Amino acid sequence: MQKPSIPQGTRDFGPAQVARRQHIFNVIRRTFEQFGYAPLETPTLENLSVLTGKYGDEGDQLLFKVLNSGNFLQNERRGVITPNVTAEDLDAGPKVVLPKIAEKGLRYDLTVPFARYVAMNRGTLTFPFRRYQMQPVWRADRPQRGRYREFYQCDADVVGTDSLLCEAEIVLMMAQVLNGLGLHDFTIKINHRGVLRNIFQALGGAGNENDLFVAIDKLDKIGREGVSKELLEKGFAASVIDTLFELLGVEGDYAEKLQRLLAGFATAGVESDHDRGYRGLAELADVHDLLVASGFRQFERLEFDPALARGLSYYTGCIFEVKINNVAMGSVSGGGRYDNLTGAFGLPGVSGVGFSFGVDRLYDCLESLDLFTETAETPTRCLLTHFDKESGLAALPLLAQLRAANIPSELYPDASKLQKQFKYADAKGIPLVLILGPEELAAGVVKIKILKTGEEKVLPIGEVVSALTV
């Protein structure tokens, strides 16, 4: 006998967990639809040519690849793995061999499949196109806290418009979902790739731009010392690093930080790239104004953080990231604007903006903050007891009526001891037990016990359904 197991980084979800997860999905779906986003689903498997090269070298390594069908060892004795793979290929290593034996891979995120969909359906879509998508994705990552190999993302994106109203609406949706889940203590961080570029320019343009962004993104995690150390190792001068922290350390509220960075960029001689100075700062100011006009009230939860960078390189405009405070958990949501997402699929110039919720992390946050209220083990509301064959049969019409009245109900399938049937109802959290035994049958009544209070009522059999539908 083998010991059963599931693959690393995957989980089973029992009835109570599924119920909780459905609650999260429902809050997110309702919000997305309120904002006019329409659902989309794409295949679990994508062609690897669609996926590779979109997430950087690290991302490519994290793709789950699916072996082609067929018997690869069939021709082994002749030194041939498949008709496509030669001995030279084998010598060249996995980078050459893998694309020949694995043409498909598991979806790594929802944005790239969406871009592929937009490119493939460009002729039939009406732009601006808003879609949401809630599906699992797979990454061959090392699992750890808040990180799984199979997890759900809930994305909402709009493509075909440059309007900053979309950015503002992302903030509104983020806040609505988190408030709806009861996760009130959150921080939405916002920044702009243009601001990061201006910071790089303010430092005199020395060093590697990406190294800089990767390092400062960790500021709140490893602190100034950690960032300094990393930048020194990457060849940035100490004086440059001082200038960097002057810019990143701007204080004040959202508008004040924008003002101070504007002054800082001007002092550093950064060239203007916008009719109002700098594109990044100007757009961030516009997003703020649009939020005010939209009636957004939680500005204390919205933080302009010039150190926010985010990894995925396709972002070009505003970028977002959401953290739940007082929980040791990475970001639960993130996103941003990209100017050319579909370019790789032969459709250049389509800009868009979108964001994503990580359901599994939201779940973990809710759990560690003890914010789940319902722990229903079963949807069943009524358990009908089963005494003997006769009373069991007599219960079936009532069972059918209860179900027809939309009251989830079940008859205990065996004529076990009543004690056992009650224990079953209690263990599953079924609130009502309907006792329909020989005594009740003879009198034409049903005894109803409310388990929580222990209270019992006797009702004529014909009045049960109407009494319970109240």
Add this chain to the structure above:
RNA sequence: GUAGAUAUAGCUCAGCUGGUUAGAGCGUCGGAUUGUGAUUCCGAAGGUCGUGGGUUCGAGCCCCAUUAUUUACCCCA
């Protein structure tokens, strides 16, 4: 890919410097006037101590290997 930790009953874990038949709680099953749960009492079942070697008179405990799990880093939801 790098570094650390853990592996004992269905679950969560004890098990002293190596020493006879490996324990607890929870759960499961049975019973306490055979038509009443969650509380209480009694009882039972259930483990070749992850796997394979080694040291020793003797290994759950020490050593090596291996596999799995987990935490941190990289990166990310």
